[in-house]
Amino acid sequence: MTFTGWLTIVLFAVILTALAIPLGRYMAAVYAGERTILDPLFRVPERLLYKVMRVDPHRQQDWKAYAKSVILFSIAGWLLLYLILRTQTLWDFTGLNPQHFHSGTWDVTFNTTSSFVTNTNWQYYSGETTLSYFSQMVGLTVQNFLSAGVGIVVAVALIRGIVGRSGKSLGNFWFDIVRTILWVLVPISFVVAIVLVWQGSIANFSHYLVAHTLTGGSQQIAQGPVASQEAIKLLGTNGGGFFNTNSAHPFENPTGLSNFVEMLTVLIIPAALVFMYGRVVGNRRQGYAIYGTMMMMFLGAVVVAYIAEAHGSPAQHAAGLHTAVIHGSTGGNLEGKEQRFGIAGSALFDVVTTVTSCGAVNSAIESFTGIGGAVPMANLSASEVIFGGVGTGLYSILLYVLLAVFIGGLMVGRTPEYLGKKIEAKEIKLVALGLLITPLSALFATALATASHAGRQSISAAAKGGPQGFSESFYAYLSQANNNGSAFAGYTGYIQPKAGNLGAHGITFADLLGGLTMLFARYAPILFALAVAGSLAGKKISPAGLGTMRTDNGTFVVLLVGVVVLVGALTFFPALLLGPVVQGLTPHLYA
Amino acid sequence: MRREIITSVIAIVVLTVLLGVVFPLVVTGISQVAFPGNANGQKVYVHGRLVGSKIIGQNFAGNRRYFQSRPSATAPPNNAAATTFSNLGPNSVATKQALAANIDAYLKLNRPYDPGLTVAKVPVDAADTSASGVDPEISVANADIQAHRVAKVRGLSLTRVDGLISKYTSGRGLGFSGEPGVNVLELNLALDRIGQGS
Numbered sequence: 111m112t113f114t115g116w117l118t119i120v121l122f123a124v125i126l127t128a129l130a131i132p133l134g135r136y137m138a139a140v141y142a143g144e145r146t147i148l149d150p151l152f153r154v155p156e157r158l159l160y161k162v163m164r165v166d167p168h169r170q171q172d173w174k175a176y177a178k179s180v181i182l183f184s185i186a187g188w189l190l191l192y193l194i195l196r197t198q199t200l201w202d203f204t205g206l207n208p209q210h211f212h213s214g215t216w217d218v219t220f221n222t223t224s225s226f227v228t229n230t231n232w233q234y235y236s237g238e239t240t241l242s243y244f245s246q247m248v249g250l251t252v253q254n255f256l257s258a259g260v261g262i263v264v265a266v267a268l269i270r271g272i273v274g275r276s277g278k279s280l281g282n283f284w285f286d287i288v289r290t291i292l293w294v295l296v297p298i299s300f301v302v303a304i305v306l307v308w309q310g311s312i313a314n315f316s317h318y319l320v321a322h323t324l325t326g327g328s329q330q331i332a333q334g335p336v337a338s339q340e341a342i343k344l345l346g347t348n349g350g351g352f353f354n355t356n357s358a359h360p361f362e363n364p365t366g367l368s369n370f371v372e373m374l375t376v377l378i379i380p381a382a383l384v385f386m387y388g389r390v391v392g393n394r395r396q397g398y399a400i401y402g403t404m405m406m407m408f409l410g411a412v413v414v415a416y417i418a419e420a421h422g423s424p425a426q427h428a429a430g431l432h433t434a435v436i437h438g439s440t441g442g443n444l445e446g447k448e449q450r451f452g453i454a455g456s457a458l459f460d461v462v463t464t465v466t467s468c469g470a471v472n473s474a475i476e477s478f479t480g481i482g483g484a485v486p487m488a489n490l491s492a493s494e495v496i497f498g499g500v501g502t503g504l505y506s507i508l509l510y511v512l513l514a515v516f517i518g519g520l521m522v523g524r525t526p527e528y529l530g531k532k533i534e535a536k537e538i539k540l541v542a543l544g545l546l547i548t549p550l551s552a553l554f555a556t557a558l559a560t561a562s563h564a565g566r567q568s569i570s571a572a573a574k575g576g577p578q579g580f581s582e583s584f585y586a587y588l589s590q591a592n593n594n595g596s597a598f599a600g601y602t603g604y605i606q607p608k609a610g611n612l613g614a615h616g617i618t619f620a621d622l623l624g625g626l627t628m629l630f631a632r633y634a635p636i637l638f639a640l641a642v643a644g645s646l647a648g649k650k651i652s653p654a655g656l657g658t659m660r661t662d663n664g665t666f667v668v669l670l671v672g673v674v675v676l677v678g679a680l681t682f683f684p685a686l687l688l689g690p691v692v693q694g695l696t697p698h699l700y701a
Numbered sequence: 702m703r704r705e706i707i708t709s710v711i712a713i714v715v716l717t718v719l720l721g722v723v724f725p726l727v728v729t730g731i732s733q734v735a736f737p738g739n740a741n742g743q744k745v746y747v748h749g750r751l752v753g754s755k756i757i758g759q760n761f762a763g764n765r766r767y768f769q770s771r772p773s774a775t776a777p778p779n780n781a782a783a784t785t786f787s788n789l790g791p792n793s794v795a796t797k798q799a800l801a802a803n804i805d806a807y808l809k810l811n812r813p814y815d816p817g818l819t820v821a822k823v824p825v826d827a828a829d830t831s832a833s834g835v836d837p838e839i840s841v842a843n844a845d846i847q848a849h850r851v852a853k854v855r856g857l858s859l860t861r862v863d864g865l866i867s868k869y870t871s872g873r874g875l876g877f878s879g880e881p882g883v884n885v886l887e888l889n890l891a892l893d894r895i896g897q898g899s
Contacts, residue, residue, distance in 0.1 A: 162715055163708050182706055186706075190714070236783065236784075236785070239783050248717060249721070252716065252720045296720075304732065307728075307740055308735075311739070312741065313733065314733065321753040324767060329757075331757055332781060337740075338724060353833075359835070360833060361757075365874055423791035424791060425794075425796035425797045430820040431828055432821045438881075439826065439843065440826065443791065445791075446787060446830065450879050477786065573788075576790075576793065578790040609782065609783060
């Protein structure tokens with residue numbers, strides 16, 4: 111560990127907060143339809159879009175109508191993406207398939223399509239050996255925007271339900287999604303994309319290069335429109351890399367500075383949404399309380415990961431390596447990490463992308479130490495509420511807030527209420543179901559995959575004989591159920607003998623189980639969150655009295671952290687013990 | 702319901718054009734104008750021949766005249782058209798064996814020129830595989846060790862080689878983000894230029 115390492119972590123938290131507060135203010139104005147500085151740019155395209163799509167943006171939707179729009183929009187997106195990926199060669203005429211890659215098999219395409227539409231970006235395929243530039247741009251980049259948009263608008267709808275005064279309306283889905291894309295996602299990703307190119311990311315449509323190396327060999331270098339996809343991959347907490355090695359690849363993440371910018375890009379919207387929430391409910395302290403809760407758990411995870419990775423791994427020590435920091439070397443566990451990011455830049459990135467549902471990686475999580483690898487798993491076990499995905503994080507933590515209010519209410523013996531609205535049996539049932547679906551799908555799928563022969567064939571050869579094999583399987587379904595997308599990447603769902611998909615085959619079991627897990631664990635909680643919103647929207651607001659439990663002070667933060675940690679721990683402790691904790695506690699090597 | 706389906710389909714098609722065609726074209730177009738070198742991968746030419754990308758590590762095949770890149774898990778090493786992690790776990794015998802092999806190769810190459818070099822002095826970046834498989838940089842400690850060999854084989858003074866190492870060492874982003882590293886390809890190219898000049 112180094113002073114600059116800790117400094118990076120502190121500065122990151124400070125700069126993130128400083129940027130998120132004004133963005134939260136801006137986003138509050140965007141969803142209220144108030145004037146913003148970008149109006150001159152986007153008012154006309156906005157009106158045009160409504161016209162072409164034939165929607166009246168002012169028509170109010172109740173929760174069922176809103177949910178219907180979400181689902182239909184997602185189904186249409188799913189079908190188009192599947193079609194694009196399966197007909198890759200048909201689009202050769204655009205010149206955007208310079209390597210003449212064929213389409214992937216049906217099963218891996220089912221997984222990939224479900225993955226990008228659900229904002230998961232789990233990748234069984236490898237970008238530079240299977241996908242054309244056309245598929246990356248017109249297929250995947252589009253869903254990076256749209257799936258992020260859907261997450262955000264569901265959070266916006268839930269907020270409207272919470273603050274709504276005896277009505278049924280949650281707003282209008284089409285108004286929300288169009289505004290999210292134009293006012294939030296497009297401008298920020300544009301700026302980030304240009305910054306990344308300034309740092310060294312590539313943006314072109316060239317053939318792959320063939321270089322003649324200094325020692326007389328040849329090196330093929332993949333190219334492509336990387337920057338435009340990279341920016342929204344991070345901003346939308348999507349995480350699907352243009353290249354197989356994701357944000358570790360120098361063309362995706364060229365410098366220490368770009369690494370810092372990428373981490374900020376991942377967390378900026380989830381953080382801003384919390385501040386926006388405080389504004390919209392008319393009590394900024396409500397936002398601060400939630401932000402404090404998230405920040406505490408986030409920093410705790412970073413500290414553990416950094417210390418664990420700086421310590422080095424049992425395999426390194428067995429090989430005789432010294433892993434202390436020495437002059438001119440990072441020390442620590444640098445297996446699967448890049449020199450320019452070092453230990454702190456890799457550990458921080460890992461936590462940033464696993465507390466959110468981003469799942470981008472700039473280092474190989476599977477090569478993390480036992481405890482270092484347990485950190486992302488613990489983050490995922492908290493069901494993506496420590497900032498969480500864009501939108502998904504806020505609506506999930508709000509469900510936890512309602513649960514905490516309920517438990518707090520039981521403890522003091524009063525009818526629980528939140529922001530003046532009574533939380534009754536109906537809401538708590540919906541909340542509990544909404545919160546339990548994700549962990550249950552993760553555990554169910556993991557059990558199925560580890561207990562069956564079909565599931566075990568995905569485990570990598572090097573991990574077959576020890577706790578690593580279980581960690582791989584568990585991580586795979588934990589990640590997919592949480593719509594995260596990061597991986598213990600040795601876990602395989604696609605076998606490809608050579609680049610271009612010819613002769614390749616998917617591991618159907620893993621592809622389908624993963625795809626279905628992602629879809630179910632995405633849309634079921636969305637429906638429950640919207641149902642809660644609908645149920646709350648109609649409730650009258652009663653003024654706070656002396657006995658009302660406050661939800662904007664330190665006591666409540668502690669209660670909320672407790673509830674999140676407890677639910678996660680009770681659900682996942684046995685699984686965590688079997689995999690990463692065993693690995694973290696023993697210096698033993700497994701063959 | 703029907704109306705909502707039609708809206709969804711139109712929305713997907715229109716937004717696909719906007720976000721999947723217009724947006725990437727605008728970003729790529731502006732990048733090509735504003736930062737053409739970066740946007741095209743910082744290609745390096747020697748005598749009109751493409752020898753690599755400045756920010757993509759390449760394989761120097763154990764050649765004693767050159768600084769060596771970090772170990773790479775791709776096949777062949779440093780394959781920038783099929784990048785991959787090693788995915789070797791922290792408690793696996795396979796990891797220890799891979800590390801031992803990398804350390805062995807490193808010692809075999811460098812110890813003849815640096816007799817005090819032992820396993821304990823091998824910097825982690827020289828033994829651990831990189832994440833991308835095409836890490837363009839090595840640590841300063843790693844470069845300092847290799848400098849003994851390269852200076853001797855090329856008949857250069859150690860001071861001169863160390864000077865070049867400093868020249869091609871990048872700092873931290875904004876002074877704090879990330880770690881310093883030595884760009885191996887640039888360093889080796891500079892060494893080759895000396896060879897031609899003298």
